[in-house]
Amino acid sequence: xxxxxxxxxxxxxxxxxxxxxxxxxxxxxxxxxxxxxxxxxxxxxxxxxxxxxxxxxxxxxxxxxxxxxxxxxxxxxxxxxxxxxxxxxxxxxxxxxxxxxxxxxxxxxxxxxxxxxxxxxxxxxxxxxxxxxxxxxxxxxxxxxxxxxxxxxxxxxxxxxxxxxxxxxxxxxxxxxxxxxxxxxxxxxxxxxxxxxxxxxxxxxxxxxxxxxxxxxxxxxxxxxxxxxxxxxxxxxxxxxxxxxxxxxxxxxxxxxxxxxxxxxxxxxxxxxxxxxxxxxxxxxxxxxxxxxxxxxxxxxxxxxxxxxxxxxxxxxxxxxxxxxxxxxxxxxxxxxxxxxxxxxxxxxxxxxxxxxxxxxxxxxxxxxxxxxxxxxxxxxxxxxxxxxxxxxxxxxxxxxxxxxxxxxxxxxxxxxxxxxxxxxxxxxxxxxxxxxxxxxxxxxxxxxxxxxxxxxxxxxxxxxxxxxxxxxxxxxxxxxxxxxxxxxxxxxxxxxxxxxxxxxxxxxxxxxxxxxxxxxxxxxxxxxxxxxxxxxxxxxxxxxxxxxxxxxxxxxxxxxxxxxxxxxxxxxxxxxxxxxxxxxxxxxxxxxxxxxxxxxxxxxxxxxxxxxxxxxxxxxxxxxxxxxxxxxxxxxxxxxxxxxxxxxxxxxxxxxxxxxxxxxxxxxxxxxxxxxxxxxxxxxxxxxxxxxxxxxxxxxxxxxxxxxxxxxxxxxxxxxxxxxxxxxxxxxxxxxxxxxxxxxxxxxxxxxxxxxxxxxxxxxxxxxxxxxxxxxxxxxxxxxxxxxxxxxxxxxxx
Numbered sequence: 001x002x003x004x005x006x007x008x009x010x011x012x013x014x015x016x017x018x019x020x021x022x023x024x025x026x027x028x029x030x031x032x033x034x035x036x037x038x039x040x041x042x043x044x045x046x047x048x049x050x051x052x053x054x055x056x057x058x059x060x061x062x063x064x065x066x067x068x069x070x071x072x073x074x075x076x077x078x079x080x081x082x083x084x085x086x087x088x089x090x091x092x093x094x095x096x097x098x099x100x101x102x103x104x105x106x107x108x109x110x111x112x113x114x115x116x117x118x119x120x121x122x123x124x125x126x127x128x129x130x131x132x133x134x135x136x137x138x139x140x141x142x143x144x145x146x147x148x149x150x151x152x153x154x155x156x157x158x159x160x161x162x163x164x165x166x167x168x169x170x171x172x173x174x175x176x177x178x179x180x181x182x183x184x185x186x187x188x189x190x191x192x193x194x195x196x197x198x199x200x201x202x203x204x205x206x207x208x209x210x211x212x213x214x215x216x217x218x219x220x221x222x223x224x225x226x227x228x229x230x231x232x233x234x235x236x237x238x239x240x241x242x243x244x245x246x247x248x249x250x251x252x253x254x255x256x257x258x259x260x261x262x263x264x265x266x267x268x269x270x271x272x273x274x275x276x277x278x279x280x281x282x283x284x285x286x287x288x289x290x291x292x293x294x295x296x297x298x299x300x301x302x303x304x305x306x307x308x309x310x311x312x313x314x315x316x317x318x319x320x321x322x323x324x325x326x327x328x329x330x331x332x333x334x335x336x337x338x339x340x341x342x343x344x345x346x347x348x349x350x351x352x353x354x355x356x357x358x359x360x361x362x363x364x365x366x367x368x369x370x371x372x373x374x375x376x377x378x379x380x381x382x383x384x385x386x387x388x389x390x391x392x393x394x395x396x397x398x399x400x401x402x403x404x405x406x407x408x409x410x411x412x413x414x415x416x417x418x419x420x421x422x423x424x425x426x427x428x429x430x431x432x433x434x435x436x437x438x439x440x441x442x443x444x445x446x447x448x449x450x451x452x453x454x455x456x457x458x459x460x461x462x463x464x465x466x467x468x469x470x471x472x473x474x475x476x477x478x479x480x481x482x483x484x485x486x487x488x489x490x491x492x493x494x495x496x497x498x499x500x501x502x503x504x505x506x507x508x509x510x511x512x513x514x515x516x517x518x519x520x521x522x523x524x525x526x527x528x529x530x531x532x533x534x535x536x537x538x539x540x541x542x543x544x545x546x547x548x549x550x551x552x553x554x555x556x557x558x559x560x561x562x563x564x565x566x567x568x569x570x571x572x573x574x575x576x577x578x579x580x581x582x583x584x585x586x587x588x589x590x591x592x593x594x595x596x597x598x599x600x601x602x603x604x605x606x607x608x609x610x611x612x613x614x615x616x617x618x619x620x621x622x623x624x625x626x627x628x629x630x631x632x633x634x635x636x637x638x639x640x641x642x643x644x645x646x647x648x649x650x651x652x653x654x655x656x657x658x659x660x661x662x663x664x665x666x667x668x669x670x671x672x673x674x675x676x677x678x679x680x681x682x683x684x685x686x687x688x689x690x691x692x693x694x695x696x697x698x699x700x701x702x703x704x705x706x707x708x709x710x711x712x713x714x715x716x717x718x719x720x721x722x723x724x725x726x727x728x729x730x731x732x733x734x735x736x737x738x739x740x741x742x743x744x745x746x747x748x749x750x751x752x753x754x755x756x757x758x759x760x761x762x763x764x765x766x767x768x769x770x771x772x773x774x775x776x777x778x779x780x781x782x783x784x785x786x787x788x789x790x791x792x793x794x795x796x797x798x799x
Contacts (some may be wrong), residue, residue: 005045005056006063008040016285017042019079019139024243031222034239037144039067040079041110043137049114056165060110064103072144075241076109079139080117092518098147098174110140120218148203151175152185154212156220156227159246163254164318165191168212171504175232211238219243252316254468255304255311255660261731261752264310265712267648274622277303278517279409283416286579288320290363292356295320306665307651365475370425374418375578378586381415388593393600398629405597412590419587427574433569445683445743449573451552454502456743459581461511462718468507469540471500484538488530508533514716516695518588522618524718532697541704542722586713601629602796605637616641657754676753680772681739684748686726690763707765711757713741721745726767728774731755750774
């Protein structure tokens, strides 16, 4: 009995001789996917074709006559043994014929496919398959065509970048328009359970695309790999007509500055980079090791500078979270940097997790008790830090100072561990509490988690400034005028203000380590610029606007939260919010201790003619500075520092993308002419005039009710928030300092807004703290908009 050449893929017989495409279609059918009626001509027929056996024509014709339906169109495609594999797809190398009708047209299509298997193009493609070039065996698929109302292709992973997001392209009618005819398809990107990208005027109903997304998601989960699926819809039902593995996505390196905007914002000078990145990234690697066990992650590859901005290697971080059964973007979501309202993902169990289960269990238990470590280690760090602040640096040798810096590095790294893990636990507990509050019908944004807890103000300079300003206003008019006209040195000698002066000096002692950025030791701290501190106290003028009060536990029915789990997360969230403030305070103080040591070394380098000024040391990497101090004359360090200083100044106003693919610096882009977008951080709508503040030293330029625009926000920026009608920050997430303080002050805020500081002063904008948008008004444009907070230019009070 002769072997059949034509096989229905539902039968499964001889599919091992039918190629990868046919095999993939059979696997789809086995798992319940909708696939049109499909037959395959095995590669045995192709072998006879190569032998010039003309008898196969009549044999195939006879077999086709038993299955081909009159009037039905068929898609005739290749299904080679080496096609649609994990490494090579052979996409477009073999002919495809659509809508073939009748036996003769189908036979012609089969012959055409066999002919393309022998072309020079295919031979060249085969040469890439080193070191082994397998024999090409060609099966042919004969598939009933669905009347194509809509057609397209879908990817379970972005085929260009390798990012975990579903990409769908579609056109009306036949799918050939995707590859020929110059038709631009509609494109959708689905991520985080929502549409990231949608066409403004789609030609395909959303319901159809939702079916496509569901199919490709299911395929990726069932087959446990990234897939590319061709689909067609008859207007109601979506069918899978082809599926293949996505090739060449594993090499994509993805960098993101979402986390960096919160942890290492703004431009970073070389010395700061060479201290901060090895220290903080080592902490991150240690933290990941606690979760997933031993790994080969290099701390120095975990972050990369682009145009002097920090970007984290999300490919590395994503791989670590994937081992935990979590999506690559988990860390973004934990830090409040994902889409608004996004829930934390559920952990998906998989067999490989057995290997890391002991680590994971140990890590969870350790972090459950982490509050004990915080309460034990923070006092110890503070005590050790005192030893680094009581030395006469000028009298010490270069070697002694470098040795002291090494010890300070170790101490700061311990503080950095608390400063990373503590806030992550705060984000976790806060997220769990918010979820439970919503289930009880309580709006988390109207619930004051810190109600009644006044200890946190111990680490908040704004509260102390408010108190000092109130004391200042109680002084007689003559004393106020003298203080306002005095420098800080002159202020120390004024008569009749002993109590006030004592309070100011105590404030400077406690908060003098603060600066514009607690992560940048190149910036002068308040202790170095006491004139500014005195000016802040004198001019402190909160922008008083009526607002709705937030509720605490005492305001709830019965004066308590429902359920022991809710109360547990409430108390944990409160405790870790306070810990975060204390840890951040100590970390900033410890990290800031590097500054006097490096300024002293910079002074010595300037004296020796190696630098033009002591501050230029911050434009050298740590190893370069050490080489210069050791007498290495292989570089012109003064010229190198000056060159980098000029380069950073030239790059200050660049607008960079949030995500960068690959290691090549991307081209820079401009900002939208009429709208900016970011993360909505504090509710309300506010219209006012922009005031761009790059430093707390610009305090005098800010007028009550201005829209405060900042590159990033640290605790040292708090005095500015008190005078603002709204806030726009280039950095930060929902639980960043900018966001928290804005909510405390009840002012609308949008954070993580690329290019915000390129706005010109006095530009009229509307901040939408619900949508995360900043509307830029044209001159003379009306701006009456409704919302919780509305203001006009430099409004004195809300309407």
